[in-house]
Amino acid sequence: MAFDYSQYIRGGKLPHIWCPGCTYGIIFKSILRAVDSLKLPKDDIAMVSGIGCASRLPGYVDFNTLHTTHGRALPFATGIKMAKPDKHVLVVSGDGDATAIGGNHFIHACRRNIDLTVLVFNNYIYGMTGGQYSPATPTGHMAATMPYGNVDSPFDIPALAKGAGASFVARGTAFHATALDKLIVDAIQHKGLSVVEIINACPTTHGRRNKFKSPTDMLLWMKDTFMPVAAFEKLPPEKTAGKFPMGVLYRKEGVPEYCKTYYGLVERLKKQGEGRA
Amino acid sequence: MGKIKLLQGNEACAEGALYAGCTFFAGYPITPSTEVAEYMARRLPQIGGVFLQMEDEIAAMAAVIGGALTGCKSLTATSGPGFSLKQENMGFAMLTEVPCVIVNVMRGGPSTGVPTGPGQSDIMQCKWGTHGDHPAICLTPAYVQEIFSETVRAFNLSEKYRTPVIIAYDEIVGHMRERIEISDPGVLPVVQRPRPACPPAEYLPYDDSKGDVPPMANFFEGYRYHVTGLNHGPDGFPVNASPRIHTDELRLIRKVDSNRADIVKFEEYLLEDAEVAVFAYGVSGRSAKTAVNQVRSEGVKAGLFRPLTIWPFPEEQVAGLSGRVRKIIVPELSLGQIIHEVDRCSKGRCGIEGIHRVDGDPITPAQIVARIKEVM
Amino acid sequence: MSGRYEIRFSGSGGQGLILAGVIFAEAAAIYDNKNAVQSQSYGPEARGGASKSEVIISDETIDFPKATSIDLMLALTQEACAKYYKDIKPDGTLLVDEDFVREIPKGSFKVISLPIIRTASEEIGKAFAANIVAIGTIAAITGRVSREAVEKAVLSRVPKGTEDLNKRALLAGYDLVKRRAN
Numbered sequence: 001m002a003f004d005y006s007q008y009i010r011g012g013k014l015p016h017i018w019c020p021g022c023t024y025g026i027i028f029k030s031i032l033r034a035v036d037s038l039k040l041p042k043d044d045i046a047m048v049s050g051i052g053c054a055s056r057l058p059g060y061v062d063f064n065t066l067h068t069t070h071g072r073a074l075p076f077a078t079g080i081k082m083a084k085p086d087k088h089v090l091v092v093s094g095d096g097d098a099t100a101i102g103g104n105h106f107i108h109a110c111r112r113n114i115d116l117t118v119l120v121f122n123n124y125i126y127g128m129t130g131g132q133y134s135p136a137t138p139t140g141h142m143a144a145t146m147p148y149g150n151v152d153s154p155f156d157i158p159a160l161a162k163g164a165g166a167s168f169v170a171r172g173t174a175f176h177a178t179a180l181d182k183l184i185v186d187a188i189q190h191k192g193l194s195v196v197e198i199i200n201a202c203p204t205t206h207g208r209r210n211k212f213k214s215p216t217d218m219l220l221w222m223k224d225t226f227m228p229v230a231a232f233e234k235l236p237p238e239k240t241a242g243k244f245p246m247g248v249l250y251r252k253e254g255v256p257e258y259c260k261t262y263y264g265l266v267e268r269l270k271k272q273g274e275g276r277a
Numbered sequence: 278m279g280k281i282k283l284l285q286g287n288e289a290c291a292e293g294a295l296y297a298g299c300t301f302f303a304g305y306p307i308t309p310s311t312e313v314a315e316y317m318a319r320r321l322p323q324i325g326g327v328f329l330q331m332e333d334e335i336a337a338m339a340a341v342i343g344g345a346l347t348g349c350k351s352l353t354a355t356s357g358p359g360f361s362l363k364q365e366n367m368g369f370a371m372l373t374e375v376p377c378v379i380v381n382v383m384r385g386g387p388s389t390g391v392p393t394g395p396g397q398s399d400i401m402q403c404k405w406g407t408h409g410d411h412p413a414i415c416l417t418p419a420y421v422q423e424i425f426s427e428t429v430r431a432f433n434l435s436e437k438y439r440t441p442v443i444i445a446y447d448e449i450v451g452h453m454r455e456r457i458e459i460s461d462p463g464v465l466p467v468v469q470r471p472r473p474a475c476p477p478a479e480y481l482p483y484d485d486s487k488g489d490v491p492p493m494a495n496f497f498e499g500y501r502y503h504v505t506g507l508n509h510g511p512d513g514f515p516v517n518a519s520p521r522i523h524t525d526e527l528r529l530i531r532k533v534d535s536n537r538a539d540i541v542k543f544e545e546y547l548l549e550d551a552e553v554a555v556f557a558y559g560v561s562g563r564s565a566k567t568a569v570n571q572v573r574s575e576g577v578k579a580g581l582f583r584p585l586t587i588w589p590f591p592e593e594q595v596a597g598l599s600g601r602v603r604k605i606i607v608p609e610l611s612l613g614q615i616i617h618e619v620d621r622c623s624k625g626r627c628g629i630e631g632i633h634r635v636d637g638d639p640i641t642p643a644q645i646v647a648r649i650k651e652v653m
Numbered sequence: 654m655s656g657r658y659e660i661r662f663s664g665s666g667g668q669g670l671i672l673a674g675v676i677f678a679e680a681a682a683i684y685d686n687k688n689a690v691q692s693q694s695y696g697p698e699a700r701g702g703a704s705k706s707e708v709i710i711s712d713e714t715i716d717f718p719k720a721t722s723i724d725l726m727l728a729l730t731q732e733a734c735a736k737y738y739k740d741i742k743p744d745g746t747l748l749v750d751e752d753f754v755r756e757i758p759k760g761s762f763k764v765i766s767l768p769i770i771r772t773a774s775e776e777i778g779k780a781f782a783a784n785i786v787a788i789g790t791i792a793a794i795t796g797r798v799s800r801e802a803v804e805k806a807v808l809s810r811v812p813k814g815t816e817d818l819n820k821r822a823l824l825a826g827y828d829l830v831k832r833r834a835n
Contacts, residue, residue: 010503013514043499048343059503059514064496066346067505068339069369075303075336079343079351080496082327083301087497105339108332262322269323283679283691393694453692453718454675456682560718567717642717 008032008042010062017056021203021215023174027121028057030177031090034184045088048077050102052094053128053202054121063090071102074109077116085259088117088188095122095136099155103135110164113192114258118166119184120157120195123202131205142209157197162250167192167257169250173199175222176246186248192257199226199246279460286451287312287354289421290380290444291320292459293428294352297467299378300326301344301351303337305359308392309448310382313354334362338379342370345377346504348495350432354380356448357390360399360406367441368407369506371529374439374483374493376470378431381443382451383559383610385637394637395447395560398611403443404588410526412533414540415443415588417558421455426465427585433468434540438532439490445587447610449560449639477501481511485525489532533589542585543594547573551580553649554602556595556619558584560639561608568645579649587615592622599623604652608632608640628652656712658797659720662787663705663737664729669784674706676788676806677798681710684802690718703733710797725795727787728754729770748790750783765794767829773822782822785811789826800827 009032018024035045045063049055051070058065068076073091081089098106098120109116125143126132133143135155142149158169168190172180180198187194201207201218212218225243232245284292291313294302302317304310314330321328327344331337337353345351355363360381370377383399385391403415414434418427428444435442473480473492482502484491491511494500507515508522516522533540547569548554557565562583569581582598582605584591595618599605604627607616616631623629632648634640660677662670671693678691693706707720725746728734734747734754741747743761751768767790773783785807792803804823811819 042501043497046496059505062501064501065503066343066496067503067507068342069365069506072335072339072366075331075339076343078329078331078336079301079303079327079340079345080347081343082329082340083344083347083349084497104332105336108336262327266322266325270325273323281683283675283682283689449692449718453690454678455690455715456688563716563718570716639717639719641719641721643721 003033003036005029005032008035008062009060013060016060018053019204021201021207022053023123023200023219024054024057024121026174026177027119027180027198027200028060030180031119031184032061033181034188037181037185038188040088040188045090046077046080047090047092048073048080049092050094050097051128052097052126053123054092054094055097057092071097071100072105073097074102074105074116074118078109078112078114081114081116082259082262085115085263090188091116091118093118093120094127095120095124095157096126096134099135099157099160107160107164110161110166110193110195112258113165113167113255115191116193117184117187118193118195119187120197121200122157122197123200123206125202125206127202127205131202131209141206144205158195158249161195165193166195166250167252167255168194168248170195170248171197171199171226171244171246173222173226173246174201175219176226179247183248190251191260192255279458279464281456281458283454284421284457285312285454286421286424286446287382288316289425289457290354290428291316293425294378294432295320295324296425296460296462296465297350297429297432299350299352299432300324301341301349302327302353303329303331303340303344303351304353304355305331305334305337307334307356307359309384309451310354310356310359310380312451313380313382317352334359335366338363338366341377342366342375345370345375346496350436351377352380353377354382356382356384356392357386357396357399358388360402364402364406365408368409368411370441371407371411372506372508373504374491374529375441375504376435376439376493377441378428378435379441379443381445383445383447385635391637393448395449395610395639396635397447397559397561397609398614398635399445400587400609400611401614403445410530412440412529413443413588414438414440414533414586415445416585417445417587418585419446419450419559419562419583421450421453422457423585424450425457425459429465429467430542433466436468436470437490438536439470439493440532443588445559447559473500482513483509483525484511485528486511489528489535537589537593540586541589541591541594543591544581544583544585546581546583548580548582548598550578551602552578553604553606553652554580554582554598555606555608555645555649556582556584556615557608558587558615561610564640564642565608565645567642568649571642571646572649577649577653590618590622595619595622596624599626602627604628604630606630606632606645606648606652608645610634610640657715658710658795659723660708660710660791660795661705661720661723661726661737661740662707663703663727663733665733666702666704668704668729669781670704670729671706672810673784673788674708676803676810677791678708679810680792680798680802680806681708684805685798687712688715690715692718703730703736705733705737725791727791729783729787730754731756734758746794748794765833767833769826769829772825772829776825777818777822779818782818785819785822786826786829789823790830793827793830
């Protein structure tokens with residue numbers, strides 16, 4: 001039986017705002033399949049986003065949803081999670097939202113290792129504002145604000161997350177959608193801050209400027225460029241040039257999770273208070 | 278009789294918040310407001326509440342809104358530069374109608390300015406700080422006891438009208454210590470946000486058909502609604518069209534404007550027969566009271582109008598006052614901000630004179646006494 | 654403004670003068686049931702620099718919270734003395750540390766010079782108790798707060814385990830004034 005997405009989609013809110021050829025719809029469905037496989041009650045999920053194309057996603061899903069200011073989804077989500085530590089808080093953000101204007105929040109959320117699931121939709125560009133270069137745009141790529149080719153250097157988002165202290169870091173792509181379901185499931189189940197970088201295509205503002213003839217070309221590029229991390233690591237460097245690993249790139253269990261540590265303190269103080277009384 | 282303590286203004290603010298039922302604080306260290314955070318850092322974990330020191334001022338404001346959406350009464354405290362940084366998210370809370378309280382302990386500026394001295398030059402920012410048209414409520418206590426009770430009132434107004442409320446006081450009032458009574462529970466009213474009575478399927482988070490303040494469901498209570506900083510319809514989803522945007526923005530302003538009688542609070546001191554009035558708040562209001570007492574003892578008919586709510590501005594009261602006195606003197610620790618509001622409401626019915634000072638020291642009673650005598 | 658009495662505690666940052674002001678205000682406001690306001694001004698440094706703390710005591714409501722016409726000013730350092738003495742009123746009192754304030758500014762105010770820091774380091778054995786010695790001297794000179802109230806206020810504000818030491822420091826302050834008077 002085909003998967004019934006409608007049980008998670010708010011009535012009357014579709015069609016979505018994404019362009020034809022945009023891969024966000026693929027990710028949207030992958031998230032819903034992941035949530036469904038975990039049997040999470042919809043009432044117990046909050047989905048928080050910032051500003052950008054990806055950040056429109058929460059409007060379509062039937063959870064507690066919060067579409068915030070540019071770059072600030074993580075601190076809003078941190079407030080929610082700290083107040084209700086037993087609920088699931090998913091954050092969806094784009095590459096610009098998460099790592100440029102929200103870069104400080106990104107590294108600090110990772111450092112705190114607070115139990116949030118952060119899905120970074122990386123389409124290598126500011127799509128909503130018309131194709132300006134982002135901290136993820138590869139050097140040399142054309143963008144509305146890099147009309148002679150990008151002279152800036154991109155972030156390696158998983159490396160950034162790991163370096164800042166996230167205890168679960170993964171990468172998936174829109175092309176490898178079924179594999180992505182599992183990564184999102186693992187990310188939600190992980191107790192601590194999980195980052196999943198999800199490679200996406202923006203044919204309208206990125207592909208068009210960078211010699212991708214069609215949205216299909218962009219998906220095929222993903223197919224050829226990203227390989228499972230286990231296979232990637234077995235290959236010598238000359239064979240992995242221009243390729244990137246995908247899958248779970250880093251996972252560490254037992255790292256103190258912020259809510260747990262904080263509420264541990266609350267419990268300790270409560271006992272001390274009872275001891276005195 | 279409640280508990281009697283000698284407290285700093287900033288500590289009294291934290292006590293007021295706790296009295297009002299605040300269980301969530303997020304902040305970032307900044308002089309001269311930090312004592313509010315330090316007090317909450319000690320107390321909130323003891324009562325099972327949340328204390329968060331965030332990575333910056335913007336994050337602190339964001340976390341406060343997140344906490345408030347889950348049902349917590351939430352507080353942040355900051356000063357000048359931090360207050361500037363919070364403005365975008367404060368606007369978000371105004372548009373999305375999330376109750377929360379923001380304390381701004383005012384210092385000199387612009388930029389780093391005089392971090393350890395008092396200022397009153399953020400007062401227009403308290404009204405106009407965030408972009409776009411928006412409602413503003415700002416309270417201006419001047420005594421440590423008032424900081425306590427006005428903080429309780431700030432939470433009450435915030436919950437009642439579903440809007441952020443600012444408390445603005447200066448460094449002197451924030452740092453000075455006075456004896457205060459922390460009322461016993463139940464003595465001061467404590468208000469909770471309006472809650473939906475309908476089943477989730479019928480809930481419209483921004484339904485304006487039954488009044489200007491729609492009931493608020495908290496996250497995770499089964500209502501599963503959408504909150505967005507885009508202009509939105511009654512169901513909370515983006516609306517990009519006339520006339521909803523216009524009418525909804527009017528409603529946001531009306532929530533505050535049409536409830537002035539409930540929100541605007543002030544002290545009138547010896548104004549019945551006054552020929553000269555002083556309009557002053559915060560530490561300048563304290564100076565003015567000493568000055569008024571002094572000139573009264575010399576037979577000069579002076580009085581004081583001291584707003585405890587500066588936004589919405591006490592327009593009617595100032596208009597009335599301007600028809601009864603020859604002059605209104607406005608001492609303020611800025612080069613001239615609130616004086617323009619006094620002037621606007623006076624409509625030329627009396628003379629307006631400012632006393633302005635931005636050197637990190639308060640305006641002294643002697644300065645005000647001298648000006649009163651000059652204009653008599 | 655009858656009954657308004659203004660005291661300024663000054664010295665260098667880290668000498669505990671803000672705490673001294675707080676204790677004095679607490680003695681007056683909480684234990685003697687008078688009106689009192691304590692305020693302070695400080696620079697960005699946590700240690701060093703001139704620092705001051707002010708206490709205003711009155712039987713009436715205190716509105717303006719800062720000292721502008723000082724009845725008694727304490728100066729534990731030369732720098733603080735020079736920086737802050739100008740607000741002492743003509744018939745006020747300047748109380749200085751005998752060893753650390755050698756140049757007494759000119760004025761019609763009364764000057765009392767006492768070995769406050771030396772008493773703390775030699776009699777009490779801890780120089781950091783100078784602020785408590787100073788409270789004792791000021792309480793004795795001004796008579797504005799009761800001895801009982803000062804003692805309660807000191808004991809409520811000092812760290813646990815230092816109560817005896819601070820009580821002795823307070824007494825030493827009272828004694829300094831008594832001895833000088835005799």
